[in-house]
Amino acid sequence: MKTLAVSTVAGLAVMGATLLTQPQITSAQEVTQLRWATSATGSAGHRAKVNLMAVLNREMDNFNINVMPTPGAIATIRGYAMGEFDGYYGADIAFNELANDTGRFEGFRDRMEREPVQSFWAYTMEVGLAVRASDLENYSGWGDLAGSPVFTGPAPWDVRAQLERAMNTLEVGHEYRELDLGLAGSSLDDGTIDAFIAYTASESSVAPWVAEAELSVDMAILNPNESEVQALRDAGMEVVSLDPGVFQSDVHVDEVMLVPFFYGFHLGPDVSEEDMYNMLVTIEENAEELARADSVFAQIRDDMPEMQRRGVEASINDVRVHPGLARYMRERDVWNSDWDDRIAD
Incomplete structure (x- = not known):
């Protein structure tokens, strides 16, 4: 019993440290805890993310998503790049500034710990x-x-x-x-x-x-x-x-x-291709419900593959594409083969 107690404490300590740097996976339940950042409480981005989280948490047993309010979308990208969040709320204009080390991201690239990727365009x-x-x-x-x-x-x-x-x-x-x-x-x-x-x-x-x-x-x-x-x-x-x-x-x-x-709710390559693909399919299958809850989701209700194509086209030179999103787009015939070398590892 003493050995088991020591092992449990050690395991909890390791899990606590891991949570700071990557999505937490609880093996007993096979549930991935995602800290998904969005803009401030009361904003359109926060409202949209809460509605999206409610659907994903209900439909996907292998994820438990926690919405993390921040002062704004820029703060979520910065936080992800510094390892503070697992997901973020990003726009193509912000990715453009980040890629070129200009505007609101001037001087930030030298401090980044990881590169954002694009994985879901919402509206x-x-x-x-x-x-x-x-x-x-x-x-x-x-x-x-x-x-x-x-x-x-x-x-x-x-x-x-x-x-x-x-x-x-x-x-x-x-x-x-x-x-x-x-x-x-x-x-x-x-x-x-x-x-x-x-x-x-x-x-x-x-x-x-x-x-x-x-x-x-x-x-x-x-x-x-x-x-x-x-x-x-x-x-x-x-x-x-x-x-x-x-x-x-x-x-x-x-x-x-x-x-x-284009605004999107994005995850990084720590979330597997299979999981990201399944998440996109889940969103697509529940797009009508999402649009009823929040009109900003009307565009994905009307044509989610086209929304992904437009978002990727607008930002392809600035940020790489999650392989799960690339797979989803290929299956729906909206992927451009010229983008093949822009898929994230």
Whole structure:
């Protein structure tokens, strides 16, 4: 009995140390404990991850997923790269900055312990620009905002990074103004700024603070012109056309042209190809339920393989693909053989 007690204590100590560096596997129950980080409680990312976790924990007996709130998506990628989490909430724009050691990740690569990979793309967010409706006829495209004061979003946010990336691609050298979200509409109305970021989630709903801003100002969506749309696409970015009815008020255009980026809940190669593949199949089989619980999952309900293709295509040069995701995509005929050398080991 003494020998058994000593062995048990030693085993628990080893398990405790292991939990700090990799998913914990409890052999007696064959259950893998996953610490899956997401954004702050109350955010869209946290809500989506809680709903996703509920389905996966119910349907997959070999996993027990714990949702780990953090200040934001960037913190989850940093935490994964430093060995603090097993899963993370990552966007293609963040992966681009990480790969190039720029923006919010400048100087971080030298401290990383492991590289993130992409494994599940959940939904898009789509960014654009709103201007005063009375000024709309004075603009021919985004380029006319050069030199103007623009609120492109809170400094740490992915939506701002994506809009800045698109504007930089078009060489729209604007003056960034930091604002409280609640002041965006009134600041546009009184001329403090000439434009602010307007964005949607899953091509179906407007960010709550943007909807509130619509109550403070008669705003119009400023679409990029035809040559700007082509320049964005040539740079590897999508441009999507949405019905203006997605906004709460009349935005004075017949279509809304926005630049999407992709959000996903990702796991690393410590989760096997088989387990990741099975997880994706489970998500696909329960996509209708997920979409009922949270409308951001409508895109995977409508066409999950296509969402994976779009997400991978947007980030393939910046982050490798989990082999389980590659297998899933091959079986659904949305894998590009040009990506074969981008599959993670």
